[in-house]
Amino acid sequence: MKLPVNYNEISTSKRREVREEYIKIQKGICMYCNNPLQSEPSKEIKSKKITPSLYPPNFFKWPVHLHHDHISGITKGAIHNYCNAVMWEYNDE
Numbered sequence: 001m002k003l004p005v006n007y008n009e010i011s012t013s014k015r016r017e018v019r020e021e022y023i024k025i026q027k028g029i030c031m032y033c034n035n036p037l038q039s040e041p042s043k044e045i046k047s048k049k050i051t052p053s054l055y056p057p058n059f060f061k062w063p064v065h066l067h068h069d070h071i072s073g074i075t076k077g078a079i080h081n082y083c084n085a086v087m088w089e090y091n092d093e
Contacts, residue, residue: 003018003025003075004075004076005018005074006072006074007066007073007074008073009073018075019064019065019078022078023078025077026077030080030083031067031076031077031078032045032067032080032083033045037064037079037080040080040082041083041086045080045083046082048086050089051089055085059081063081064078064081065078065079065080065084066078067084067087
């Protein structure tokens with residue numbers, strides 16, 4: 001599979017495939033906090049407070065997200081859901 005892809009142009013099932021490919025490429029490590037995606041985000045990330053009400057109802061249901069640029073749609077990698085929230089609230093990403 002050739003990465004990156006445009007998140008906005010692919011189906012939900014294709015997004016799952018892309019996320020799994022990034023997980024493989026990243027060797028199971030979160031692209032943001034560098035902790036294993038099967039475990040919790042780093043303590044540094046977890047210490048940052050987020051506002052859960054800002055996110056869609058199922059945002060935290062899935063532990064690993066496919067991170068992408070919200071303007072271009074280009075995928076960037078696999079990331080913990082909490083890291084994704086921190087990136088959005090603290091880095092506007």
